Amino acid sequence: MATNSEFTDLLAAVEKAHPLIRANGLEAEEKSRVPEQNLRLLEEAGVFRMAVPARFGGLDLGIADQGAVISEIARACPSTGWAMTVWLTGARMAAFYPDKAQEEVFAGGSVRVSIGFAPTGTLVPTEGGYLLNGRWNYNTGCHGADWDGLAAMLEHPDGTTEEFLALVPMSELSITDDWDVTSGSGTGSATTTAKDVFVPAHRVASYGEIMSTGVPGRWNSTAKGREYGVVPFIMSAYALMAVGVARGAYGLFLDRLPGRGITYTSWTDQKQHPLTQIQVATAANKIDAAEALSSKWLELLQRRADAGEDPTLEERAIVRGRTAFAGQLAKEAVELLQTASGASVIKRDVPFQRFHRDILGFTLHALAQVNVNMEVQGRVLLGLDPGTDIL
Incomplete structure (x- = not known):
């Protein structure tokens, strides 16, 4: 460590x-x-x-x-x-x-691994492993990745199907530059394609194993205190990313204030206007509240990991709710500052507008949508089951 x-x-x-x-x-x-x-x-x-x-x-x-x-x-x-x-x-x-x-x-000690979570590929058994075929949209960071973890379906001899995740070097995949969006354009979430790519058996694992405790019998390469579960980890990363976006937008807003007046009014210094003062204070408090909330779920996950325990389903559901709520607070802070920025903020050479558009897009992600996650958290708070196994 x-x-x-x-x-x-x-x-x-x-x-x-x-x-x-x-x-x-x-x-x-x-x-x-x-x-x-x-x-x-x-x-x-x-x-x-x-x-x-x-x-x-x-x-x-x-x-x-x-x-x-x-x-x-x-x-x-x-x-x-x-x-x-x-x-x-x-x-x-x-x-x-x-x-x-x-x-x-991990041979190089430094690595970037993209993920195609949607099971839009197929695996067919062959000697020593599998042949992988498929297309994965929204494959974030694929241009800069070393490896890709791709979800695919495997049909068993009895006709049943099971979802697996295959680890594939990016050099064995093709990329279609079809990422043309209004938010998060720089994420490079293009489409990757595999055509009869051989994947050795040791680089194919069931979805259930990867999303829970890993392949049975593996050497425990992650030291005690580092196994948090995939969904809690990515939700935590998402929420803290959103807080960072909001802090960046907040700083950009303050940087633009000196010398700015309020057009068509007698206000020659926008920061002297009470409404601006209220908006800045509200945005700052939303960002700080999101970060403060993060300490609660991060402490929970670390405490469980240090004890060598998995979070309970109820705790995982609460993590989903808290992380999404933190992301929502961050988005609201950026939206509030955008309304106080004036029409010039829409110019492409003004960085703030990109922060605004990006966080609006990020919070639309299926795992990030606040109402969906509030429902998951609310169910367990009311003594019900979470209503999803994506925990």
Whole structure:
């Protein structure tokens, strides 16, 4: 595991790269992917070692520390922050595979693993493994990834089907540049395609195993205190990413205030207007409230992991609710500041508008939608079952 000084140095390196990463925001949007310079800066900082097990030279950071880094990256560039949530989750998932697969994925000690969660592929058994075919839309960060974890269906001899996840080097897949969107363009969530790609058996695991405790008999490469479950991990990463986006937007709003008046009024200094003061205070409190709420679910997950225990279904449902609610607070803060920004904020060379559009898009993701997650949490608070197995 990383020492406190290693984490502090990593976070400081990300903060130092902040101006360049933010300056690349327009390039990310225009090229529909995370810019190469962003990848290089983050690689040099050690970001892609965060979720790699220590035995492979990784930092194996705890969930709160990884979240803090994701948040700082998102403060500079929302799309790069979103891609980080996926790459780190993919690396965490890879640690649930057999040793041989882990040795391949983590060989370099630093790795980016994208994920295609929708089971839009098929696996057919062949000697030594499987043949993988399919197309995966919304494959975030695929251009910058080293590996891809792809969901596919396998038909058993009795006719039943089961979902599996196959780990495939990106070099064996093709990418269709079809990511043309109004939000999160820089995430590069394009379509990847596999055509008769051979996947050895050790790099194929059932969906249930990966989403719970991993393949039976694997060497426990993630040290005690690092097994949080896939859904709690990615939901935590999402929420802290959203907080980072909101903090970035808040800073950009304040940066634009000096010298701004309120057009068609006698107000020559917008920050002197009581409404602006109320809006800024409200936005700041929403962001701080979201971050404060994060401490509750992060403490729960870390406490369970330290004890070598899985969170209960009820606790997992509560994590889903709290993370989505934190994301909603972050979105509301950005929306509030956008209404106070004036018409000039819609210009493409004003970074704030990209933060606004991106967080609106991110909160539409199926796992992030606040009402869906509130229902899941509310059910368990009322003594009902969660109503979903995506926990």
